[in-house]
Amino acid sequence: MAATGTAPLWWEDRATPGPGDAPDLPAAVDVAVVGGGFTGLWTAYYVLRERPDARVLVLEAEHVGFGASGRNGGWVSALWPVAPDVLAARSGAAATRAHLAALRDTVDEVGRVEETESLGSGFVKGGTLAVARSEAQEARARAAVAAGERWDEGTVWLDAAQARERLAATGTRGATFTPHCARVQPRDLADGLAAAVRRRGGVVAEGVRVGRAGDGVVVLADGRRVTARSVVLATEGWTPRLPGHERAVVPVYSLMVATEPLTAAQWDAVGLAGREVFTDHGHLVVYGQRTVDDRIAFGGRGAPYHLGSAVRPEFDHEEAVFASLRTTLTRMLPALDGVAFTHAWGGPLAIPRDWHPSVVWDPATRTGRAGGYVGDGVAATNLAGRTLADLVLDRSTPLLDLPWVGHRSPSWEPEPLRWLGVNAGLRLARLADREEDRTGRPSRLAPLLARLTGGH
Template sequence: MTPPSLWHETAGAWTPRPPLPGDVSCDVAIVGAGFTGLWTAYYLALARPDLRIVVLEAKTAGFGASGRNGGWCSALFPASLDTLAAMSSRSAALAQHAAMRASVDEVVSVATAEGIGADIAKGGTIVLARSAAQLARARAEVESAAGWGLDGLILLSREEALARVRASGVLGATYTPDCAALHPAKLVRGLATAVERYGVALHELTRVTAIEPHRVSTAHGIVTADVVVRATEGYTAALPGFGRALAPVYSLIVATAPLSGSLWAEIGLERRETFSDHRHLIVYGQRTADDRLVFGGRGAPYPFRSRVDPRHERDERVFARLREAVVDLFPALTGVAFTHAWGGALGVPRDWCASVGLDPENGLAWAGGYVGDGVSTTNLAGRTLRDLILGIPSELTALPWVGHRSPAWEPEPLRWLGVNAGLRAMTLADTEERLTGRPSLIARAVSPLLG
């Protein structure tokens, strides 16, 4: 079978673990062996080695977004500081931001402690401004951060930006040190091995058909538990009762063959900085440890009725646009071979705000809705769920995203029409700015609807 991504292909051999052998009971049942489920199992097992923890995975650990993403471990949180402050307070919003920054270092620290070779390089993130409108947004972001009393985001001049990444048309950039580039499949598989070492039962090839209070149903048996954790992100809509909880939106990625040293001298990224630019339709990239350039972005259509299907992971028109976009950024890539292309579904809540929580009355816990910012946010979720499940009040359980309930998405066909109209609007906004040279009126009109 063809590996679902470059990351899976280059993460080493992997033999699926046996499925659930039959009915079992435990203290904590976790549905999903991506980053959310595995971080939760990891921190629970360390805190309470006596807990009986069972993780259930439909495919293999990291099969979904955890093994397919762009490899950014960043301090980005999908909801803005203003949104978080409106939900709670200014100080709580700042605490969430501080927790996200700390989560980047926590991921790096655990990978080192557990001997997980995930090709990690904390070079930060540079977001380029390649038009006057983009430069205005860059300046506004830095001014907003300063208004919150934050100093982790700085504005780079054209010369300072080009010293880091030698892209075309650069007028300036923003830079933050709070991001590490990594190999996500190596990290998630190493984490799966670690949780087993600490006594967690991990059953792959076990599709969950229903989640209920204290009960998880599968084709292989029933798991009863004091607490059931839903950690299914982009696959959540397939579960009965959760069809409108998270919309699966596809992000697609292309990757080059390993590039020569002379090519990298023309491109930059010597510290393996992750990179993007200030366009409206999100793009993201990194230089891998084996010197490939990986570049991804949004733009794939949202599937009707939130269907997650392997056919949606490949859209040749989107792949072509991504290759064109990255060559436009780096003309030195003209004629270079692109060897891999893949995609995956990420989970988007209706208000674009990730959440984590536990209902003590029915024992149902959850975390998700990361909108593509999950590599570090999942780690924060795992530590928070540990405290919630163990009943330990902490700084983490007081963060504003804890217990947040996003509204349900609209029923179809309104959901399909709305999400795809939003994606199309962002594409049109970028076109508008190229033609007018001014900030997009389309983006201003649509942005309140897109979180």
């Protein structure tokens, strides 16, 4: 059955205030954060936890969690879009190990805050299962295990029987499993964080649009000004809308569908008893989870990039991609035959030119920013928030030595070159998967795809 919902499943029965009469705002603050997603909220939270008397203001154009933070697949994972070998070539082996260890700890840090602040996000650390469903996928999966052993990632290989015990996916030849991932309901995590920031004395202002920010001042779209000792930009997929940041990242859409709640018998047939999140080793990214209310939420890339880094509400819905996701999921899990799909939604995520997320701080203007998570941001935003809080508060900690701090990605090409390049990459990923489905061997297109994406 086709999806009927048009808003994200995660927003259902949650308040979604939009722009309205601008609330009263302080004229001056210690920290002004632009963007009410995970990066901005975690930054505000950690600033206030370390400095309870700080005047902290979070400004959000819509409602908290409106962007990728409230639309994503809910994976709190230690995944990183840059391969360890690539990161080590840039930053050295020791820095890479420190960074990977920090990401693994970040998964647990989100769990610690979930418990102490009663965020209500449905956090369950069940790990990540990535099934291999062809000879080519198995080869990549085993290579991933070998690479993970070199970097102490804790990824293990499960044989076909072990993998099917966890997830009854068709054609399973085996799977990789890593324990370093939790499932959350992402909108509830955003709402819980906003509530924690408010409890600690911060101001979270929704429905407030920003026209310009940086260098000690935030100018609102209505002309009002807020002065700030420090400014943090946390706008992710909407970053190209900020003056001077038009080519910093490209907003690429990821779309999701969700089933109706499954019965206990259906779950016995599907698996995921440990609330593992799941994917496969294909070239085109897909991702799924067993939700708090016992649905399957399943997403993937494949929607087109829009000329000029355009972000519009109508781009959240690509019926051809939704249909492909439903087909992919039901072919992967035949126990879902006849199950209704009730929701379909999407939104943009930010991709830097080198696929490398970053935390940047300008001490001269006391302006910081973080982002470019390439879809792996639910946990990384927490690490970014702690790091930005240290920078804002002039604290010297080991987090500031991690290799993404101070990293500056090159700008994307001007249009129409980036439109051609990004959409060519998406098309190559689809074609590579189809070739492997047909031949059973690693795609001959994969090396070209790797060159387009910088080897990530």
